[in-house]
Amino acid sequence: MTLKLHNTLTGTKEAFEPIEPGQVGMYTCGPTVWNFAHIGNLRAFMFYDLLRRQLQASGYRITHVMNLTDIDDRILDQAMHAGTTIAEYVKPFVAAFFEDMSAMRAQPAEFYPRATDHIPEMVAMISTLLERGFAYVADGDVYFRIESFPRYGALSHLDRSGLRAGQRVATDKYDKESVSDFALWKNAQPGDEKLGAAWDAPFGRGRPGWHIECSAMSKRYLGDTFDIHCGGIDLMFPHHENEIAQSEAANGKPLARAWLHSEHLAEATGEKMSKSAGAFTTLRDLMAAGHDPLAVRFFLIANAHYRQRIRLSAEALHASAEQVRRLRDFAERVRTPSRDLAAVMPDDDALIGRVRQVRAAYRAALDDDLNLPQAVGVVFELIREANAALDEMKVGAPGRAALLGLLEEVDGHLDVMGGEEPGLADEVERLIAEREAARAAKDFARADRIREDLRERGIALEDSRDGVRWRRVPPA
Ligand code: AMP
Ligand code: ZN
Numbered sequence: 077m078t079l080k081l082h083n084t085l086t087g088t089k090e091a092f093e094p095i096e097p098g099q100v101g102m103y104t105c106g107p108t109v110w111n112f113a114h115i116g117n118l119r120a121f122m123f124y125d126l127l128r129r130q131l132q133a134s135g136y137r138i139t140h141v142m143n144l145t146d147i148d149d150r151i152l153d154q155a156m157h158a159g160t161t162i163a164e165y166v167k168p169f170v171a172a173f174f175e176d177m178s179a180m181r182a183q184p185a186e187f188y189p190r191a192t193d194h195i196p197e198m199v200a201m202i203s204t205l206l207e208r209g210f211a212y213v214a215d216g217d218v219y220f221r222i223e224s225f226p227r228y229g230a231l232s233h234l235d236r237s238g239l240r241a242g243q244r245v246a247t248d249k250y251d252k253e254s255v256s257d258f259a260l261w262k263n264a265q266p267g268d269e270k271l272g273a274a275w276d277a278p279f280g281r282g283r284p285g286w287h288i289e290c291s292a293m294s295k296r297y298l299g300d301t302f303d304i305h306c307g308g309i310d311l312m313f314p315h316h317e318n319e320i321a322q323s324e325a326a327n328g329k330p331l332a333r334a335w336l337h338s339e340h341l342a343e344a345t346g347e348k349m350s351k352s353a354g355a356f357t358t359l360r361d362l363m364a365a366g367h368d369p370l371a372v373r374f375f376l377i378a379n380a381h382y383r384q385r386i387r388l389s390a391e392a393l394h395a396s397a398e399q400v401r402r403l404r405d406f407a408e409r410v411r412t413p414s415r416d417l418a419a420v421m422p423d424d425d426a427l428i429g430r431v432r433q434v435r436a437a438y439r440a441a442l443d444d445d446l447n448l449p450q451a452v453g454v455v456f457e458l459i460r461e462a463n464a465a466l467d468e469m470k471v472g473a474p475g476r477a478a479l480l481g482l483l484e485e486v487d488g489h490l491d492v493m494g495g496e497e498p499g500l501a502d503e504v505e506r507l508i509a510e511r512e513a514a515r516a517a518k519d520f521a522r523a524d525r526i527r528e529d530l531r532e533r534g535i536a537l538e539d540s541r542d543g544v545r546w547r548r549v550p551p552a
Contacts, residue, residue: 077443079134081127081304082383084312084335085231089445092134092334094303099137101302102128103294103332105311106142106188109169110150113176114356115372115388116341116349120308122376123338125182127306129489130442140185141297144170147191148286152273161272163192176359179369180376181491189293191284197292198284199277201326202260206279210325216263218279222255225321229255231335232313258318259285287318294331295323305332310348312337338382344389357388365390370492371397378452378490383445399456400492401547403483406459407493409466410479421472423465431478434458438486448489455486504535508544511537 079092094100104124107113113121124142131138145151146166155165177184191198202218205211210224222228229235234255263282264274273283294302300323307316316335323331340348349356362372375396380386434454441451462479465471471479487493507526514523527537530546538545 077440079130079443080445081334081336082445083333084337087233090334092303094136095301095333098135100131100139100304101298102131102138102140102304102306103290103298103302104140104142104185104305105290105307105315106144107169107173108145108148108150109166109173110148110154111169111351112172112358112360114349114351114358115362115376116308116356118176118180118359118372119341119376119386120306120338121177121182122180122373123382124185124306125180126377126382126446126448126489127304127336128183128185129491130446133442133485133488138186139298141187141189141294142185143290143293144173144188144190145286145289146170147273147283152268152271155271155273156267161270163272172360179359179363180373181370187297189297191289191293194289194293194296195275195284197296198288199261199275201288201292201295201322202284203278204326205260205322208325210321211260213279216280216282217259218261219257220260220318220321220325222257222321225325227324228317228321231317231320234313234317255314258287258314260288260322261285287315288322290315290319291322291326291331294319295327300327300329300331302332304334304336306336306338309337309339339385341376342385342387344387346387349388362393367393368397368400371400374400374490374492378448381445381447381449399452402456402459403486403490404493405545406463407480407483410462410476410483413473413476414469419473421470421475423470424472424475427462427465427471427475428478430458430461431482435482435485438482442489452486452490455482458482504530504546508537508546512544 080089081092082089102124104121106121107117121142124140128138128140147162151162151166155162158165202211205220206213206218209221211218211220213219261277261279261282261284263280268274268283274281275283294305305316305319312335320331343349343355343357347355359369359372363369371393375388375393376386378399379392379396386392434457437454438451441447441454444450462471462475465475483493507530511523511526514520514526530537535546538547
């Protein structure tokens with residue numbers, strides 16, 4: 077099977093084939109670090125992570141670039157109100173972004189370039205656009221002339237009849253309805269020097285517009301043409317159209333071969349989650365409410381296909397947490413065989429055949445434009461069957477080995493089974509042992525206190541036949 081991906085440019089699922097065999101170059105639009113990332117942003121980033129993992133599973137080496145937008149109108153605004161520079165202002169949000177990504181086990185990209193570290197590359201590209209007549213200076217700003225680029229709108233299948241030539245927008249906030257010439261460079265305003273947001277350029281001291289950074293940085297790290305460009309669907313127009321126009325006009329070559337866009341995450345009310353609209357939820361908010369970041373990860377990638385809109389709700393997160401728990405419990409059960417079983421059991425051959433079948437279906441679903449929800453559904457069916465076989469003591473060592481092999485492959489995408497956050501599991505296990513010792517010594521007051529302390533931290537203990545188990549719950 078080959079990997080098929082939905083390409084926004086052609087509107088179809090296409091067999092993926094990289095420019096250079098065995099190697100993939102991929103650019104993904106990253107966070108604007110003016111605030112904490114919200115769960116909608118994280119949905120886009122977890123989609124990038126899923127794509128990355130599937131490319132790896134398909135045998136490719138990857139150069140993944142994710143930019144950090146550390147200069148735009150909102151950042152300038154916020155830094156001015158805080159009385160600091162933009163570089164100082166964004167620091168805690170950059171740190172928070174990396175914390176969130178690691179809490180959700182996103183594999184790190186190869187490069188995280190920042191806009192303000194690549195001003196010379198942007199200035200060079202703008203100079204080329206001016207020389208070639210794709211850009212012009214107006215009121216000290218530099219604009220891209222959309223009229224000069226007839227392919228403008230090809231990605232979003234835009235109706236060019238509504239295009240009003242020469243109309244300009246200078247802000248980083250774009251009207252989704254109208255097509256206008258957009259700013260490549262904005263001349264320095266009086267406050268910009270103090271904010272550390274002004275640079276010299278042949279066309280005047282100032283700062284870059286929002287779109288040019290992605291064109292300049294993708295060229296620097298991946299070359300003029302690369303394999304895959306990703307972003308959330310809201311970036312398709314105008315941001316990605318503008319990237320294509322800038323890069324292709326300056327380089328004379330196509331920018332990216334495949335464009336992948338992930339759908340929105342909405343609030344429980346159905347509204348699109350958006351920071352500027354004021355209503356948004358961060359990973360920190362969810363963790364403070366007792367949610368496991370890995371249940372959030374599962375919810376974002378495995379609950380719905382990446383091209384489906386999803387809604388954030390407590391019920392949906394609890395359902396995801398429950399599925400994660402079932403996966404972990406099952407993995408644990410398969411890993412720890414009962415002592416009274418023979419090494420090989422009569423049903424092992426049939427189980428191994430069934431695992432092979434499920435593995436093929438799992439891979440086929442992922443190869444079909446990353447259909448992880450379908451892939452996981454097939455695995456849960458197998459888990460139900462295997463649990464029944466385990467209850468009946470029909471599974472021996474070969475059957476367990478086959479199951480474990482499959483679970484390892486599944487966790488290559490999900491990454492929710494291999495242990496808890498570092499250090500936590502050990503500490504909880506130590507406290508559980510202490511509680512057992514207290515109970516053995518009939519010190520029930522101490523045993524209860526340990527249980528209550530854990531409960532306050534959002535860990536509930538359950539006494540079961542197989543010993544004490546623990547799970548996350550909202551902190552008491
Ligand atoms: P930003 O930090 O605004 O530059 O956005 C970072 C990424 O999050 C982009 O790929 C956006 O398309 C994506 N994004 C923004 N809002 C949402 C949302 N509500 N649901 C899904 N993705 C979003
Ligand atoms: Zn971008």
